[in-house]
């Protein structure tokens with residue numbers, strides 16, 4: 001199920017991405033008296049510095065999968081390791097960017113960006129230069145003291161990205177980070193994220209419902225089955241980097257990946273309906 005190791009970020013990257021190994025992981029939830037299997041017997045390796053996009057029918061267990069990698073959820077069976085060390089709880093080197101930007105409106109831009117460092121006990125003096133650097137990188141230095149409510153949606157997203165990357169994580173987990181953005185802002189944010197990622201070098205697990213986005217960003221696209229989620233396809237995306245948004249309209253290989261994934265996803269969505277597990 002795994003592709004050969006590929007180090008895809010820039011050789012000058014700030015950090016080296018970690019290898020993430022999921023081995024026969026299982027998780028489920030009780031709905032009243034019934035146990036619902038969310039992810040069942042799933043194994044996957046994310047190689048150092050790779051972006052792996054995860055797609056699948058709604059409710060197939062994608063967020064549950066990220067929860068287990070982040071250490072917020074403990075697999076009922078199986079193991080999650082990062083560079084061979086078992087994940088037993090949240091860690092500073094694993095950053096999790098959840099579906100909504102989850103910024104704190106009562107804190108300034110700067111205070112939001114430094115939040116993760118603060119939580120992990122980094123002192124104010126050490127936080128400041130890192131936060132300044134990332135505000136600069138995402139073009140928000142002038143807004144450091146602004147309130148979150150004064151920002152556009154695209155700017156909010158940049159705050160969320162800075163807050164994630166300032167921790168210099170070796171793994172980044174992203175759950176539909178650009179879903180709330182209009183098409184134009186989304187395309188810009190995708191490009192900005194790819195640029196920052198290539199400079200930084202983390203391994204990324206990127207959950208999305210958007211197949212062109214999955215292909216544009218991913219070194220591989222992993223397709224999950226209907227619930228309980230398992231992997232039914234692990235497709236290497238052999239498009240050169242840097243990748244431009246326009247590829248999704250004119251690049252024949254891109255279109256071919258999209259056609260294949262669309263038809264496989266449709267099969268899984270239909271199976272989910274037949275099995276009565278579509279949300």
Ligand SMILES: Nc1ncnc2c1ncn2[C@@H]1O[C@H](COP(=O)(O)OP(=O)(O)OP(=O)(O)O)[C@@H](O)[C@H]1O
Nearest residue numbers: 029030036038057058059060061062063064065227
């Ligand atoms: N905290 C929870 N308590 C109970 N059931 C849950 C919980 N979290 C997830 N589930 C159930 O587990 C299954 C998988 O949910 P999950 O959110 O991981 O799917 P998903 O693929 O991320 O969905 P979507 O694409 O719609 O965001 C669903 O049936 C969901 O109802």
